Amino acid sequence: MNKDNKIPSAENPFKLLNLKSTGVKKWAAGVPAVMAAFSDLFEEGVPVRGTKALFKMNQKGGFDCPSCAWPDPDDDRSVVGEYCENGAKALAEEATTKKVTAAFFKENSVYDLANLTDFEIGRFGRLAEPMYLPQNGTHYQPISWDDAFKKIAEHLNALDSPNEAAFYTSGRTSNETSFLYQLFAKEFGTNNMPDCSNMCHETSGFALLATLGVGKGTVKLDDFYDTDVIVIIGHNPGTNAPRMMSALEKGKRNGAKIIAINPVPEAGLMGFHNPQHLDGVVGHGISLADLYLPVKINGDMALLKAIELLLLDFEKKSPGQVFDLDFIAKKTIGYDAFIEQFNDYNLEKLAEESGISPADLYQAAQMLAFKKRIIFCWGMGLTQQPNGVDMLKEIVNLLLLKGSIGKPGAGVCPVRGHSNVQGNRTMLINEKPTEEQLDRLKEVFGFEPPRQHGYDVVRAIKAMHAEKVKVLFCMGGNFLSATPDTTYTAEALRKLRLSVCVSTKLNRTHLVHGQEALILPTLSRSDLDIVNGEPQFISTENSMGVVQSSKGILKPVSDQLINETQIVCRMAMATLGSRSVINWQLYANNYDAIRDIIARCIPGFEDYNTRVRQSSGFYLPNAAREGKFITKKYIDRAPFTLTALPENLLAGDEYMMATVRTHDQFNTTIYGLEDRYRGIKNERRVVMMNQKDIDKAGFTAGQKVDLFNYDDDIERIAPLFVIVAYPIPEKNTMTYFPETNVLVSINNVVAGSNMPASKFVKIKIRKHNPAIYQSVDKMLEDAHSVAG
Structure with a gap:
């Protein structure tokens, strides 16, 4: 917490813009999608640089789109462009030449930045140098890479147990980085590896x-x-x-x-x-x-x-x-x-x-x-x-x-979300690795990996809240805005001794942080990655099990950016030092060496370096695709499952809410304020309701309301939303995330997978009361008190 006793906001500001509703569209893409794709390149001021990159994205010999994980065709690919509107928007944000430097952070306090919307926070450009926020600091300040790794090592080595650290992964991370990342965590001594799969397709x-x-x-x-x-x-x-x-x-x-x-x-x-x-x-x-x-x-x-x-x-x-x-x-x-x-x-x-x-x-x-x-x-x-x-x-x-x-x-x-989220899991990013996987790592590297299962995302948040996890390292992503129960999660983050974020752009997790915080800027998918004078390529796995190469082409916007693989290796060398049995320096300098060791550890990656250089990559083994079903209980038999029919009961004044994203959004990244296909423009604080429900409750379309959830006997409040009449079943509503993540209880999870059940949230809707802000402010004060 900063010395001025100001609490950086964990949520978007409670303010409305100027909603325009144009009605639901009946088709997608077409010329509007093409225009939207290129408009972002012009808005970022990189029409030539960006267009050059677009025509290499998802092409053979080019780089993998940083957006979704939909596969590329095995055969010929479109010469016009093998990308979509959202992929072009993601590329524009990577290709921008706007930079967030030490001078920017000197002029802007953490508190002031947190009072901006997620959309505004993301528009400043690429992070250009490593930054450090000291305890009770109000502004991030520059730090050298060596000192950043020294700071991480000091915190990790001061823990009473390796299980007091957690290592989060987003789907952007390459196969090579993901493998080394989990290897470091295991050699350090923990399986605490929450990742974005824990929130989407676990x-x-x-x-x-x-x-x-x-x-x-x-x-x-x-x-x-x-x-x-x-x-x-x-x-x-x-x-x-x-x-x-x-x-x-x-x-x-x-x-x-x-x-x-x-x-x-x-x-x-x-x-x-x-x-x-x-x-x-x-x-x-x-x-x-x-x-x-x-x-x-x-x-x-x-x-x-x-x-x-x-x-x-x-x-x-x-x-x-x-x-x-x-x-x-x-x-x-x-x-x-x-x-x-x-x-x-x-x-x-x-x-x-x-x-x-x-x-x-x-x-x-x-x-x-x-x-x-x-x-x-x-x-x-x-x-x-x-x-x-x-x-x-x-x-x-x-x-x-x-x-x-x-x-x-x-x-x-x-249909998987983030590009390479599936590859992360294949590369053993998993809080519950199998005994066979651990035995293989032991055989290849010669150390005893931890056998105790670690924390997934929900359990990691609870552990941070209970101060059982004291260091959180985030390899990409926007942890706070992606997770449920915003107020609770923010309290948990503020209790950390150190939070570290490897990122390409500024996001809210940098602003709701541990007692100390680091921002480590890294190369993006489209950036040229040169190690020891040689251009490198990485690899990813798409949602249909194809492993393919990805080679960026754009000159990085800063010479202080290093790739994620080197970040992992340098962190490992600084933290483990002479007690490590792994040649981290070799892997920092040689991606082929990483792929060779993956080939020894993970089935299906035999002859990895040769096969990944094939123009379309290669398919991983998939027994079920061949009609062979081998489960823990049965050999070559797929079981029929007896399931229950749920009872979805709602009180008279309750509605079921599902959180969704807009068309101008990918996961927590907000590209713009136009949900074009749903006809909702220039506003994100909306609640979509059936017209019959609007009439029964005595509301009107366009009316300001507040949203409430009462799971766990706790009042959660999302104030100041606008009603939009929408063709949705009665008693059902839709809202955008992350604005309504605050309403998703940390205990509202999917049975078995323990994922947040963000598509099943019971809410109450009431006429907007300006005094509600006092209740929200009180929640923030309570969070501050607990964190302090």
Whole structure:
């Protein structure tokens, strides 16, 4: 806490802008997307520098997009541009020549910067030199790299136990850095490795490992081009993975049917104007969803069971033509018990629970009944539900009935978020490493890695709050703005002895910090990385298991930026010194040496250095993709799972809230203030409500309100929002994160995966009361008191 006793804000300022609502769009991309992509390059003042980089992004021999993890085509790639609008925005922020230097921090206190919005904080440009905030300091001040690593080493070596440190990872980190990062943590002595998977797709891995034996998707990009039905559930491709729409378009033109399941009609599910095709520019594009099912929030389980009930009825009428009985007999277990449960289900009741009419449910089942090549895609609309693990197991149940896993054009596709978030986990970024993985590290390196499981994100926050974790090192990301229960998390961060952030740009986690804090600036994906005079490349894994090279081309904006790999190695050398058995200097200077050691430690990476230099990279082994299901309990048998139907009860004055991001946003990075496809412009503090709910509560569209949550018998307040009438199921609402993360209890988690259940938050909505600010200020004072 600074000496002036001012508390840096953990949240965006409670102020409104000038909301403009233009209505929901029915298609995505097209010319507006192209214009938006290039406008950011001009806004950053780098039209030439940025355009040069754009035409190398996602190209063979180029660099991997720093945005989403959607795969690149294995064969020829578009010469016009193998990127989307959001990828171009991410590139513009990397390519900018605006710099945040020591002079900037000298002029701007931490407190003053924290009073800006996340959008404003992110517009200052690239971090240009390492910075240090001393205890009780008000301003960050410059520090040399050597002194920064010395400071980290002093804090780490002063801990009573290695488990008093936690090492967080964002999805941007390369395979090479991720491997060394977890290796350092283990040699230091802890498995405390919370990472961004703990907040997005941990649920997917947990469910798929238990049922299919592989914690990843089972399809390739080509499967989308030749399939019968694509089901997209709990995902908004137009904003979250725009390049996915090109695959959907190709599949649709080849005869695939598409079922879209989502509480609101997202434009990217409805239609697509491909800006690289003539009819996408001057024509009508292509309609994507053949059937749209506006499911209630957390009504997905009832919907899935209803479809299965109907499929069972189809099977009874046409034995052996709907279910793949041969596949079920040879490749599954638990079929009879699974089928027996449907004696207790009623279609009308399931329809009511899901919010979908029996007629539409019947149509969905009919589209699936006599088809075998079915792909299910999902996003955080499922993974961030409290019963998300069970819902994904139910999707697997449905596909097992159809024999739609392990064959071309069929399988599961969790649509991963940040680029290389999947690669991080493959590189052993995991708070719960397996005994086999640890044994292999011991065999290769000769030290005994810790066997005790570490903290995931939620448990790490609680441990910081209890002062069991005293040093937090963040390899990328914006920890505070990404995590739930903002006030609680901010209290936890303020109790740390030291917080360290490896970053490319300023964010709120730099401003809500430990007693001491470091900001370590690093190279971005698009930056030229030169080590000992030689340009280097790194590698990443996309969401379909392809490992590929990535080589930046842009001259860095500062000569004080070093790559993440060297940051890890220099931290390791400073901290461990002569007690280390690992040649960190070798890995700091030689990325090939890192890949060689990965090849010895992780199955599937044999001959890594040769194969990653292939133009399209290489696929990692995926047994389930080949129809082999090897789980902890069964060999070559995928289990049917019995799941429960949730009771989603709301009090008369309660609503269910799901947090989402805008089209002008990627994770916690805010590119602009236009949620173009939802027709919401120049405002982020909005709550989307059904018009009937607005009328019943006596509200009006455009009215100012305050939002409340009462989980754990604690009043959480998000003040000053504006109501927007929106086509969403009754008693359901949507808001943007991070503005409403404050309402997500740290204890509101997904069973099994322990992820924050940010898509299932019970709230109350009341007319705005200006005096509410006093309650919020009191919460901040309490946080200050606890941290002090």
